[in-house]
Amino acid sequence: MSMPKIELNNVKKSFGNKVVLDGVDLTVNKGESMVIIGGSGTGKSVMLKSVLGLITPDSGSIKIDGQKITTYSQKQRDGLMGQFGMLFQGGALFDSMPVWQNIAFGLIQSKKMGRDEARAIACKKLQQVGLNANTGDMYPAELSGGMQKRVSLARAIATNPDIIFFDEPTTGLDPIMADVINDLIVNCVKDLGATALTITHDMASARKIADKVAMIYEGKIIWSGDVSALYDSGNSYVEQFIHGRAEGPITKHANFKA
């Protein structure tokens, strides 16, 4: 079996007294689309940001292509970032620059590409996410939420990354736009042959874009498997979450603690 693309081993992280990640183990193979599901506050975002290097875990190891990145220097980390693309939950577009510069940002700033060449690529990426080239001259604040998400996706794929991270890509969108974004994600990831790691609590989205699904609960991965096995997981926590029931072990547990 080939080397896993992303591998997390017993990753722990606490903020003050609050344990957010309590020993996460996760393996994502090359070219696979892994979706992490879980409720709010279960540590999804912290896990994603740990892999990205925006948060340093307290203990445990995170490996990309078999290389332990938790001990990387700033310089090695900057190099590693070149392989990553990230779609932020709120878009996180730079509102001080027009759309095309947002998309071309990584190309100009870290790949040192000329502005004209970068602009041409930005236009191509805009078309790839279903926007016309005129949008390139607009500012992010002038766009609707769905369009911002598309631009954000274009920025994430602009540098042809190996690994793309999606932080709740469909949150805040209407169901139709959410499905459009899901389709775009599936196509973009397939086109690039990239590995994808997505966190979401939107089950429709998870079903559509996942090859594999893992559920995180109280800082641990409590179930993982193929997306086809998700609906007969036999795990009562997973059952409650994917069907969105108010009654079940998750809420019961929470009430006990409260």
Added chain:
Amino acid sequence: MSIETIKNYKLTHMAQNLCQSIGAALLGFFQSIGALAMFIGKAASHCFRPPFYPRLILKQFIDIGYYSLPVVGMTALFTGMVLALQSYTGFTRFNAEGAIAGVVALSVTRELAPVLAGLMVAGRVGASIAAEIGTMRVTEQIDALVTLSVNPFKYLIAPRVIAGTLMLPLLVLTADIIGIYGGYIVSIYNLGFSSGSYVEQTWDILTKIDVLSGLYKAAVFGFIVSMMGCYHGFNSGRGAQGVGTATTYAVVSASILILIFNYILTQVFFS
């Protein structure tokens, strides 16, 4: 248990609580001083190491320097004018009207131009830096920079700190000239002094160190204002409230530090 032991127990408990909260406050205080010192060290070191972003530095020169000219100019003009007026009403009692030109020139160059320009810029620039960087923090734009392999210290903070430190001396030099001119206007057109002797007295009393000390102060104040704006913005809490608090802290801490460092620097230059 006797009433006595219960009383004793309560007393020790209270004392413990007191010690605990004082300890926690002290630890918190030293922790934030440490965090600030590390931030300043990191930010300052990035000002000297490539890559540089000349386009962004130029933009900050214009934002911090050029656009602050009106507010700093107005402050200097009216400060110079009121200074001449006040000195006149005071000095006529001692028949010392001749000293007005000197008082205006020295007060403006040594103290009033750097301090008032520093405070005005803290309000204008410090607040806008903190709000802008704070909003970028809250909307994950800073995280986005990192994922695009761009160091936010170099891209966001270094240009602002460089521009703040270099632009404030230029602003203060302008304020010196405008402030002295304000004193001149009032003295000549309102108080009836002769133009020639006023200018002569100003030149006679001013020495190089008067102006230079003000400019050095200005550089320090510019560094303080931009650094406080960046620090509080960069560490902004969540949401609109977090950004609001960051902005307030940036302006208040910059203003207080300006006044403290003004005293320290004056002590260094003139004692």
